[in-house]
Amino acid sequence: MAHQERVVALLRQPNSMIAEGFAFMEAQFVALHEDIYVAQPKGFEDPVHPNHVYKLRKAFYGLKQAPRVWYEQLTQYLLHHGYDRGSVDKRLLVKTTRNHVTIAQIYADDIVFGSTLQKYTDDLVEVMNKEFEMSIVGQMTYFLGLQVKQSSEGYFISQKKYAKNLVKKFELESSKTPRTLISTSTKLSKDDAGPPIDSTVYRSLIGSLLYLTASRPDIMFSFGMCARHQSAPKKSHLIAAKRILKYVRGTIKYGIWYSKESELSVTGYCDADWAGNIDDRKSTSGGCFFVGKELSIMAEQETKLNFSEHS
Known part of the structure; x- marks a missing residue:
């Protein structure tokens, strides 16, 4: 630390x-x-x-x-x-x-x-x-796809240029921009009965979104849900992944702000969706840590819960 x-x-x-x-x-x-x-x-x-x-x-x-x-x-x-x-x-x-x-x-x-x-x-x-x-x-001002704006108040890190190129690559320039990353009622599963899609295209989209999480921690949870289904992607998974990119298009200017006025106190937050995976009942837990007001670390992990009955 x-x-x-x-x-x-x-x-x-x-x-x-x-x-x-x-x-x-x-x-x-x-x-x-x-x-x-x-x-x-x-x-x-x-x-x-x-x-x-x-x-x-x-x-x-x-x-x-x-x-x-x-x-x-x-x-x-x-x-x-x-x-x-x-x-x-x-x-x-x-x-x-x-x-x-x-x-x-x-x-x-x-x-x-x-x-x-x-x-x-x-x-x-x-x-x-x-x-x-x-x-x-x-x-x-620019390093490894990250755009950096420096001022006397702090630093703003974004991937605006990369995000624009990503939207153009997947031909979503004229698409409507949703207000949320994923619907609260949406539960992605293996969807064995769903129509299959080109796994190469899907993996390319997932890989592109993964790099975008460097400055967009807000998409990490929804991205993680989509990333689980790269081995056998279905149409439902592609729709969910493209919705993330559509959301990014509407929030293209978002990034991470690091202020010079922050205190050096460390604060952590964590949560879990409690057996949110409907295929194997695994839970997704996540956490983030702030140094002052600035996000320092963000992580996500899937864990299997064991239940037992007691008489």
């Missing part, structure tokens, strides 16, 4: 800055810890030794082992400079200096970083540039 509190503290600072650093080819030329051989490139074979192979001295961009090697070297470099690895997310590195915090989040060959004090952000850039060739693009 300590790392979460530090990150929330970072978001609360009025002068904090989150920047996105890109490390492309130059950063991928890092030392290997294993022997790797590659065939000679076509058109560039050695005329004297046409059947020989090359032994790599360093990883290069495009090599399957390159992301892992790059991540290991970058992580060890930051740990050496006083950063601590996250206990849950190992790609999150945090450094505390007096009352300020600096974070670096690694994703493949991209890094999102920032600090509660501009000096420490500049120090991180200086430290990174000593070891790697990097391009700093400035304040983060």
